[in-house]
Amino acid sequence: MKMPVVETQPLLTVNNVQKLYAINRGCQDVNFSLYPGEVLGIVGESGSGKSTLLNCLSGQAAPNSGDIIYHTRAGEDLNIYDINEAKRRLLMRSEFGIVKQHPRDGLRMRVSAGANIGERLMAVGDRHYGHIRDVASNWLEQVEIDAERVDHLPSEFSGGMQQRLQIARVLATHPRLVLMDEPTGGLDVSVQAKILDLIRTLVADLNLSVIMVTHDLAVARLLCHRLIVMQKSRVVESGLTDQILDDPQHAYTQLLVSSVLTP
Amino acid sequence: MSSARLVVNNLQKDFILHTQNSAHIPVFNGFSLSVNAGECAVLLGPSGMGKSTFLKCLYGNYKITSGSISLYFEEGDIDIATCSPEWIHGLRRQTIGYVSQFLRVIPRVAAIDLVSEPLLIQGIDKDTAYQQAATLLARLHIPEKLWALSPTTFSGGEQQRINIARGFIADYPVLLLDEPTASLDAKNRAVVVELIHEAKAKGAAIVGIFHDEDVRDKVADNVIDLLEFVA
Numbered sequence A: 001m002k003m004p005v006v007e008t009q010p011l012l013t014v015n016n017v018q019k020l021y022a023i024n025r026g027c028q029d030v031n032f033s034l035y036p037g038e039v040l041g042i043v044g045e046s047g048s049g050k051s052t053l054l055n056c057l058s059g060q061a062a063p064n065s066g067d068i069i070y071h072t073r074a075g076e077d078l079n080i081y082d083i084n085e086a087k088r089r090l091l092m093r094s095e096f097g098i099v100k101q102h103p104r105d106g107l108r109m110r111v112s113a114g115a116n117i118g119e120r121l122m123a124v125g126d127r128h129y130g131h132i133r134d135v136a137s138n139w140l141e142q143v144e145i146d147a148e149r150v151d152h153l154p155s156e157f158s159g160g161m162q163q164r165l166q167i168a169r170v171l172a173t174h175p176r177l178v179l180m181d182e183p184t185g186g187l188d189v190s191v192q193a194k195i196l197d198l199i200r201t202l203v204a205d206l207n208l209s210v211i212m213v214t215h216d217l218a219v220a221r222l223l224c225h226r227l228i229v230m231q232k233s234r235v236v237e238s239g240l241t242d243q244i245l246d247d248p249q250h251a252y253t254q255l256l257v258s259s260v261l262t263p
Numbered sequence B: 001m002s003s004a005r006l007v008v009n010n011l012q013k014d015f016i017l018h019t020q021n022s023a024h025i026p027v028f029n030g031f032s033l034s035v036n037a038g039e040c041a042v043l044l045g046p047s048g049m050g051k052s053t054f055l056k057c058l059y060g061n062y063k064i065t066s067g068s069i070s071l072y073f074e075e076g077d078i079d080i081a082t083c084s085p086e087w088i089h090g091l092r093r094q095t096i097g098y099v100s101q102f103l104r105v106i107p108r109v110a111a112i113d114l115v116s117e118p119l120l121i122q123g124i125d126k127d128t129a130y131q132q133a134a135t136l137l138a139r140l141h142i143p144e145k146l147w148a149l150s151p152t153t154f155s156g157g158e159q160q161r162i163n164i165a166r167g168f169i170a171d172y173p174v175l176l177l178d179e180p181t182a183s184l185d186a187k188n189r190a191v192v193v194e195l196i197h198e199a200k201a202k203g204a205a206i207v208g209i210f211h212d213e214d215v216r217d218k219v220a221d222n223v224i225d226l227l228e229f230v231a
């Protein structure tokens, strides 16, 4: 039999990253690699440092120490905090996509749904109005928003629709790495289900690489290939999602898993 | 066809339950097994002995306490006990098929999508994958009107057959079968026996657990009693 073909070039490599606000508050000793097409979940209780880590990874908060190395489309390995601000911004815009927990933080509430998507396209160089409008309508349909609502303001949308619009806005520029912090956090369960289905389908269809923060182990089970478990700023366990959830090794992970009814 | 594909050496599995006074549950120890291409090894042992645990170790679902699980490829061998998650992932995509005892259904995903998924992940086009899924679902007597529905509401036997279809659709060179015939009627049991024979003919190395003595006699090349290795 033939050996499987496994990707050996990580998209993102995280070495000894530390960002602390106080003793054991923030994140420290974080090491992992993310491979193309993988969905990595960061799980752990509130305050364990998940968002701090994600903010470091998404270029929004420089770590106190450690390296975050991103392998670009052009094949360059960039330490994302070693490059200048302008270059980092360009990198974030062209290769990263960041989905915020609250849609209002990731959308521009005063411009139309179509413009929310169009703006991102223009930011990466698209200048043709007709094309931008077509792409925007197309994306609205992909996230199951009626394309006729292209001129409506996000504030006229429900919370679930706003979140789907934010996802469309982020994905329209074809990011290679998508970072999400509790993307279904504040939503009702039925609305949450629709967004999770959407994310699952898009991730598979577009072969996206994703790092997602969630405190919900059922969400992790549904979407993530691999998990990192954080407690008090440290990674206490990492591995394949089903291994972590079905045969957790660390006392804290066992506690997390045993605290939910059906993870 | 006598080259070993799967060699388990001195395998040990313990559970330590930290949240329950660090209870220590040794399951098995010193377990060794070798399976050739085209062979089916069958595990015996009473309920609770660790049969499912063993298959889960082979699938990388449970961590291994000590010992090794080697898979032999043309290019060399891989030890599941020490391989990284990316590799386990790759092995599950291309090499190891697993029919678990219970189907873990993804809510809201149609039966036909679940069954064709392993082929899609291997990069096979949607039409071909759907066609093969349909053929397999029909062989396993799943009525066509159920194909577009999520198996969440299916009967135990129907869920099991969805699981079986997922395990057999991709011609995996290594197959793990955890009581696949437990809740099937005679007609569907016979289909499973046929599928196992076809997989063996294609060279699959199979490790299975079968309650049904008749099925076991029809498929087993080697029977191993786990009771000897109980820790």
Ligand SMILES: Nc1ncnc2c1ncn2[C@@H]1O[C@H](COP(=O)(O)OP(=O)(O)O)[C@@H](O)[C@H]1O
Residues within 6 Å of the ligand: A021, A025, A026, A044, A045, A046, A047, A048, A049, A050, A051, A052, A053
């Ligand atoms: N900007 C900040 N200033 C001070 N402390 C912070 C800041 N951001 C986070 N923290 C602290 O760091 C710890 C981890 O927070 P966070 O990363 O938001 O956790 P999580 O996302 O897992 O809930 C918490 O104790 C939090 O109070």
Ligand SMILES: Nc1ncnc2c1ncn2[C@@H]1O[C@H](COP(=O)(O)OP(=O)(O)O)[C@@H](O)[C@H]1O
Residues within 6 Å of the ligand: A246, A247, B015, B025, B027, B045, B046, B047, B048, B049, B050, B051, B052, B053, B054
């Ligand atoms: N994830 C787990 N955590 C703790 N103990 C487990 C786990 N899975 C199985 N066990 C224990 O291992 C033993 C063997 O179980 P299992 O492999 O399901 O047996 P069998 O399949 O032979 O009936 C049982 O005592 C069971 O409780």
Ligand SMILES: [Mg+2]
Residues within 6 Å of the ligand: A050, A051, A052, A213
């Ligand atoms: Mg947070």
Ligand SMILES: [Mg+2]
Residues within 6 Å of the ligand: B051, B052, B053, B101
């Ligand atoms: Mg069992």
